[in-house]
Amino acid sequence: DAKTTQPTSMDCAEGRAANLPCNHSTISGNEYVYWYRQIHSQGPQYIIHGLKNNETNEMASLIITEDRKSSTLILPHATLRDTAVYYCIVRTPVYSGGGADGLTFGKGTHLIIQP
Amino acid sequence: NAGVTQTPKFQVLKTGQSMTLQCAQDMNHEYMSWYRQDPGMGLRLIHYSVGAGITDQGEVPNGYNVSRSTTEDFPLRLLSAAPSQTSVYFCASSSIYGQGARRSGNTIYFGEGSWLTVV
Numbered sequence: 001d002a003k004t005t006q007p008t009s010m011d012c013a014e015g016r017a018a019n020l021p022c023n024h025s026t027i028s029g030n031e032y033v034y035w036y037r038q039i040h041s042q043g044p045q046y047i048i049h050g051l052k053n054n055e056t057n058e059m060a061s062l063i064i065t066e067d068r069k070s071s072t073l074i075l076p077h078a079t080l081r082d083t084a085v086y087y088c089i090v091r092t093p094v095y096s097g098g099g100a101d102g103l104t105f106g107k108g109t110h111l112i113i114q115p
Numbered sequence: 116n117a118g119v120t121q122t123p124k125f126q127v128l129k130t131g132q133s134m135t136l137q138c139a140q141d142m143n144h145e146y147m148s149w150y151r152q153d154p155g156m157g158l159r160l161i162h163y164s165v166g167a168g169i170t171d172q173g174e175v176p177n178g179y180n181v182s183r184s185t186t187e188d189f190p191l192r193l194l195s196a197a198p199s200q201t202s203v204y205f206c207a208s209s210s211i212y213g214q215g216a217r218r219s220g221n222t223i224y225f226g227e228g229s230w231l232t233v234v
Binding site for chain 2 (some may be wrong): 038041043044045046087103104105106107108112
């Protein structure tokens with residue numbers, strides 16, 4: 001059972017902001033929203049994560065709605081190198097013991113940056 | 116700091132052969148795991164370990180064995196390769212403890228992948 005829902009694919013013009021939505025309506029109070037991306041043939045790369053406040057780092061911004069049921073990853077000035085599959089994942093940030101701490105990947109959003 | 120290192124990057128096996136995919140991390144992470152990724156699919160967890168001497172099964176463990184004799188290394192063994200094990204394999208590691216007062220979370224770091232073809 002998928003914990004997140006993302007569009008299958010999106011296009012964005014180079015130099016523009018890319019806004020990737022994610023729905024996570026069943027998120028629990030102690031779960032964070034994580035974003036990873038996978039550029040073709042490479043290992044997944046961590047982008048950003050957050051709990052309820054908006055977050056920004058050198059790669060992206062994460063906007064989480066007040067009810068925490070959805071979020072948006074923003075790449076402020078997309079470049080051709082940002083073409084990748086973007087995964088939105090919800091999980092607890094600290095291992096709670098007794099089971100796998102692995103990330104559960106869905107199919108993600110294939111973001112294509114157009115020149 | 117090399118991060119997570121996987122070897123080999125590419126391997127072709129015949130059905131029934133055995134081999135080991137190597138994974139090493141230099142970040143002193145307690146948690147290590149193996150995923151496989153099939154075309155057009157997300158990553159699926161094979162096995163994981165929360166420390167030396169401790170391993171457990173993930174979502175798709177059949178046909179694979181693991182061991183964790185040191186914190187740094189987490190090899191994945193295919194005892195009798197089958198064509199269904201043709202896939203890209205990723206090793207990952209993370210600290211299982213929260214980081215600092217901000218509880219920034221235990222980011223998982225991935226290797227660059229090992230492409231395995233079983234013919």
